[in-house]
Amino acid sequence: MSQLPPPVRRAQPPQASTVDQYENGPFTFRPASKDGQRARLSLQGPSGSGKTWTGLSIAAGFAEGERFGVIDTERGAASLYIDDIPGARFDTLPMRRYDPRDLIKALAAAAQVGYPVVMVDSLSHYWKGADGTLDQVDKAASKYGGNKFAGWKDGGELQTDMIEALMAYPGHIVATMRASTKWVLEENDRGQKVPVDKGVLAEQRKGIEFEFGVAAELNQQNQLRFIKSRCPAFRGLKLDQPDGARDIAKPYLDWLRAGAKEIDTAAWVDQASSATATPDSLLALYRDVEAASALATPLMHPETGQPTSLGAYIRERGTALKTAQ
Structure with missing residues (x-):
């Protein structure tokens, strides 16, 4: 009986990790x-x-x-008040189509300029205006045989990405x-059903105010x-013809700044762009940005000039450097 040769152990080629370090962090x-x-x-009415x-005064x-x-x-409505609101010095970006992705691009452009405040007048157009979320859902539905429910998979993601960037x-x-008055029929003391004003309903996705x-x-x-x-x-406050800067902006800023320090987003971009950055340093930076809930921060890509997000840019650089190693 012939004897078989001993088995030869061959080195196995290294397998690429299937674990995404960025998405599967601790x-x-x-x-x-x-x-x-x-x-x-947000202001609705x-x-x-x-x-x-009021929005310009607050801004x-x-x-x-x-x-x-x-x-x-709003077809230049804000510009009409340029001489009427004390301290209001602003630039405008007129929009004529309301694809949610266009708002993300506009925010990235604003971040590149370095505006400390951005006012969107109004956010309703990106819901029900031309090319807004509802239009995007209808367009997406055509890919699924007219199934509008399925269309929300694509259209809903655009809406979510827009809100994250905002x-x-x-x-x-x-x-x-924009908003419409919400009326509810209620019984009065005479037992009659009468319409009762229950405030206003915003022309945006239901629950948008919670964002x-x-x-x-x-x-x-x-009022x-x-x-x-x-x-x-x-909380529970009502104001009659408010002075936005004095009655709203100042107490809001005072509360935000109490015991807090500023974070300069530009410093994060500089770290991500640094020639001395390494895969490990970029992964650590990604974790810091993630902890600050700032991954969706809109910005123009430093190399391509195209709109992206801070998280996507850090991840792109880190992945490229790791691949190069």
Whole structure:
């Protein structure tokens, strides 16, 4: 009986890791702080309630004398008030189509300029305007045999990405939204069903107000009511013809800054772009940005000049350097 030769062990080629280090990081708790937090405020109201005027006044207060940016979907309405609102020094970007991806591009352009505040007047257009989210859902539905429910998979992602970019802008945000009065039939003391004014309903995705740190509604008498506030100074507060800078911007900023320090997003971009960056340093930077909820921060790609996000840029550089190694 012949004897078989002993087995030969051959070195196996290294296998590429299937674990994405960026997406599958550790869950790490950190001390809570308000460091780097920015104002996120929405104003909703019907036509004639003073949304643009009040929003500009608040934005001017947040800007504290610096120029700020206005993403204008209201056919130049903001520019009409340039001489009427004390301290309001701003530039406008007129928009004529309302694809949610265009708002992300506009925010990236604003971040590149370095505006400390951006006002979106109004956010409603990116929901139900031409090429807005609802249009995107209809377009996507055609890929699924007209199934609108399936269309929300694509259209909903565009809406989510837009809101993420808005919330991660490296400055303060003021967003106005068109709204209609919400009437509910209720029984009065005579047993009759009568319509009762229950506030206003924003023309945006349901629950949009929960995305903002402070949300308020205006009526046609320019009376403001806070409907949601993380800032204790505004809870349950109503203001008659408010001075946006004095009554809203100042107490909001005072609360955000109490015991907190500023975070310079530009420093993160510089670290990501550094010639001395390594895969390990970029992964650590990604974790810091992730902990600050700033991965979606919009910016123009330093090499291509195209809109991207801070998280995507760090990840791109880190992956490229690791591949090169």
